[in-house]
Amino acid sequence: MESLNYIVSTLNNIKKEDYWSKKPALVSKPSQNWTKEVFGMDAIKWLLVEARIPEECFRIIINGVPQPHQSYSRPIYVGEKIIGNVLDGTKASEALGNGGSLLLTALDEYWKPLRHLCKQLGDKMGTKCSAFGVITPPNQGGFVPHIDRTEQLVFQCEGSKLWDVYGIYKQENTGGEVDLKEIADPIIHENIFPGDILYLPQGSPHAAMTTDTLSCHVTLTFEPVTMGNWIESGLNSIIDEENEYKRSLPPFYFDNEEVYLKLLNEKVQEIKAKLDNKSEEIAKEHMNKYKEFSKSTNL
DSSP states (O other): OHHHHHHHHHHHHHHHTTOTTTOOEEEOOSOOHHHHTTOSHHHHHHHHHTSOOBGGGEEEEETTEEOOGGGGEEEEEETTEEEEEEEOHHHHHHHHHTTOEEEEOSGGGTOHHHHHHHHHHHHHHTSOEEEEEEEEOTTOBOSOSEEOSSEEEEEEEESOEEEEEOSOOOOSSOOEEOOGGGSOOOSEEEEEOTTOEEEEOTTOOEEEEEOSSOEEEEEEEEOOOOHHHHHHHHHHHHHHHOGGGTOOOOTTGGGGHHHHHHHHHHHHHHHHHHHHHHHHHHHHHHHHHHHHHHHHSOO
């Protein structure tokens, strides 16, 4: 699979250049053919007409503002009962014609080639990989400048888009809008074309504007794997194994502050003594699991 090979090669180069989680990067590809393996206009048409995408997995964006789902969905009936609402492809197409953008989340759940790619990449990378797509009409922006909580690779599938990407602003477990007055000039100010890959580190502000054609890009997201994950999992595991750590204190415990602070200190020392081994055990389990996945991924 050319797309898998190319993306893995790109990720290896990002790692080699020490950009991962530190600095955005643009990798240009002279041929767009690799993207057609995983996504293109045929996929867009099918998603709009056939896929029955639930309200939780799409959004129409106008002037950077997400619109209410109800305006762009239709009900699904079983008999006379409505069991849910899904994307109305006709209304979404009208929104695109009027300058709106269409965001499709959990795209790998609906389009098989992307599902296969995300599964292979996630196993190879040692984390969960998902995909979302953005379809934007000519001469329009999508989201306002913002940061995301995940590491991301963007690849252009149709048309072109002008991206402004900034240095790391804030790495945290939530995303959100960014006031551009608070940050320096963009590191990347480039049009990206079909086949190009843009690497966006966690916490790197970015925004994009289409040129004179309809644009579609897919973003692959990689859940961050951190030392904090392993430490937190180790701590939770220790606490879950001992009922004494979870036992409710008696009424008016605050009247015996000295006693309970002394007891707390003793328990913290007990946990510290166990935490090194438990966190290391969890880290090894995680890494060994993905080592096996990686070996079984044919490249």
